[in-house]
Amino acid sequence: MLDANLKTQLQGYLERLTQPVELVASLGDDAKSRELQELLEEIATLSDKVTYVRRDDDARRPSFAIVRAGTDISVRFAGLPMGHEFTSLVLALLQVGGHPSKETQETIERIQGLPGDQAFETYFSLSCQNCPDVVQALNLMSVLNPKIRHTAIDGALFQEEVEKRGVMAVPSVFLNGQPFAQGRMSLEQILAKLDTGAGERAAEEIAAKAAFDVLVIGGGPAGAAAAIYAARKGIRTGIASERFGGQVLDTMGIENFISVSHTEGPKMAAALESHVKDYEVDVMDLQTATKLIPATQPGGLVEVQLQNGASLKARTVVLSPGARWRQMNVPGEAEYRNKGVAYCPHCDGPLFKGKRVAVIGGGNSGVEAAIDLAGIVAHVTLIEFDSQLRADAVLQAKLASLPNVTTLVSAQTTEVHGDGAKVTGLSYKDRPSGETKQVELDGIFVQIGLVPNTEWLKGVIALSPRGEIEVDARGATSATGVFAAGDATTVPYKQIVIAMGEGAKAALSAFDYLIRNEPVDIAKAA
Structure with missing residues (x-):
């Protein structure tokens, strides 16, 4: 799982552990479970303070807990924390293993003073650059305060759960089973929501x-x-x-x-x-x-x-x-924001795997988004108001080579449709003819500038x-x-x-x- 360079770096980090750590896995018979087992066993070979054990004591599989041996201090990942979340994995290993946080003493004391039992769940995607801040903040809070628990969940691996909870944007955070926050948040922002006097x-x-x-x-x-x-x-x-x-x-x-x-x-x-x-x-x-x-x-x-x-x-x-981000300002956009209307294809694209989506905007950002999404989703419809795309020629050539992309020019998006819970499509006006048409969709990515x-x-x-x-x-x-x-x-x-x-x-x-x-x-x- 880890190349030689990454393994050497991780081994160096694990030398900072002061407390023994257990990697406690819950696995199934699927390929991702086998990958996770390989990763955890590999990590355990890098330090005599890290041990691997399979207990299958969690319903989400594949998942694993990082536990400070003999204590209740732990964090849990459901999925393989690679990509942008590999740093979250390393920090969790260090913090559970006793390495001190760089946060100020005032911040640490605020976390330790938070009252009540609080169980957080964060849905992330491996391509989301906004997710690690949230995952790492909540992981640290669960290490510093035994009343706080946190599970970071790869939404792409648990799609049935994602759909049941209506998660259509990451990071999405739930507290004690109820929606808590969406989007990038720092540790200070999370504390501000929990500490009302801040x-x-x-x-x-x-x-x-x-x-x-x-x-x-x-x-x-x-x-x-x-x-x-x-x-x-x-x-x-x-x-x-x-x-x-x-x-x-x-x-x-x-x-x-x-x-x-x-x-x-x-x-x-x-x-x-x-x-x-x-x-x-x-x-x-x-x-x-x-x-x-x-x-x-x-x-x-x-x-x-x-x-x-x-x-x-x-x-x-x-x-x-x-x-x-500039918004379309059409009926339905605000109502279905984070319910299918999104502005970050890198973050939220994996949640639409195998589905049909639209990208609004034919500049560089829009065409790049369509190209990226085409490798994940079933079909992309790119909608541009102008009579031609405005993206660089090399991007347009790449877009034209993709079989699951349809490009509509001289098209003005007029309305976002949904069923009350999520996006179901959009309407657009064909500008030359004035005719209004509809496209059935599961997601809309808006890329029309700032x-x-x-x-x-x-x-x-x-x-x-x-x-x-x-x-x-x-x-x-x-x-x-x-x-x-x-x-x-x-x-x-x-x-x-x-x-x-x-x-x-x-x-x-x-x-x-x-x-x-x-x-x-x-x-x-x-």
Whole structure:
């Protein structure tokens, strides 16, 4: 199962175990069970602190528990945690085996203090780059708190269970048998849902903060670059974001970031956050900005109000709120989101194995999604509004070679249909004839670009007709002391490398503004 290089790396990790670990398997007579047995036996040969035993004591097969010998501390995987989940397997082995977590003592104590018995189940897919964060967070919680149990389930292997529970997007988390959350979540976000007083405490802490010299709103590539460049100037810097990494977290493969041949979004996001934390930057995660109040004169304070009721003040602000998936805005789309309407083919594609799906959008993202899905599903219908596909020629050639793909151009999606529980099809208008037609489907993957997260800025700073923040050559906006960078601005070509450069430029412009404008009543306003 493991190649020589991976086996050597894993053996090195297992040397960190301080407690004996048992791999307790429940297996059937199928091929996947045989693969799992081979994997577990192989792992057991790599450390004298790891033993393998088959007990068949769990109804899900193949599955296995990682148990700290002689204790109730354990985590369970239903399926083979390879692909993106191999890291989750390694971390679970280390944590169950006594290797300490890197989380802060405050976070550990919050987990240990959670009351009540809580049984979590997470459905994942091996191709989902968003799933490991959720799996790893809940695994750690189950190791730190004996009242918490967690099972990570490969939805592709347990399709009957997935369909019975109506799981059509991953990661999907159930708590004590009831839906708890869907989509990417960090450990802090999970704790915030469980610890109802966390929001109030965070608001109190934020309200007590002194004014920043530079406050960055948004934690994507542009925001991270801005925070680093500002902090390197030795000025008081803060960064507030809904989720550090932004849209990069939802990006599968990155192959055009200069000097890095290949990386993945979550890995890059982790590197961004780590780099920011190398400096004295006040990182405020899980914070949603709702209102911007510009300074009334140069040198005055800009205020940013947050969803939790707190406010942050700064002499300058760099806006980098990023963008989100553009929706079709047709009847049925919102109703069937995560019930067949999806936006991440890499994450949710395996849940539609052997079924019929549609991809909306004929650009690079749409055609790439159709190509990927064609290897999993029974049939893909690609629907493009324009009279021709807009993807690169090499992608169009690959798409045309696939026998289970139908391409419809000059087609406008008009409605998503469902039976109340899941998607059953869609309607589209043939634009040349005006005729409305229907396609029976089990899933719809929307790939029609991005929309800037700037609704909260309307009427405060100048926005383009597309809702993008208008910036000049220095990244300055129409508001005094406010700069902007990244995908939410009018700068063309929404690329990671461009966003980083624009973030650095905005921070340098903010610094230049600071040295040219004396502060006005900063002590009183703070």
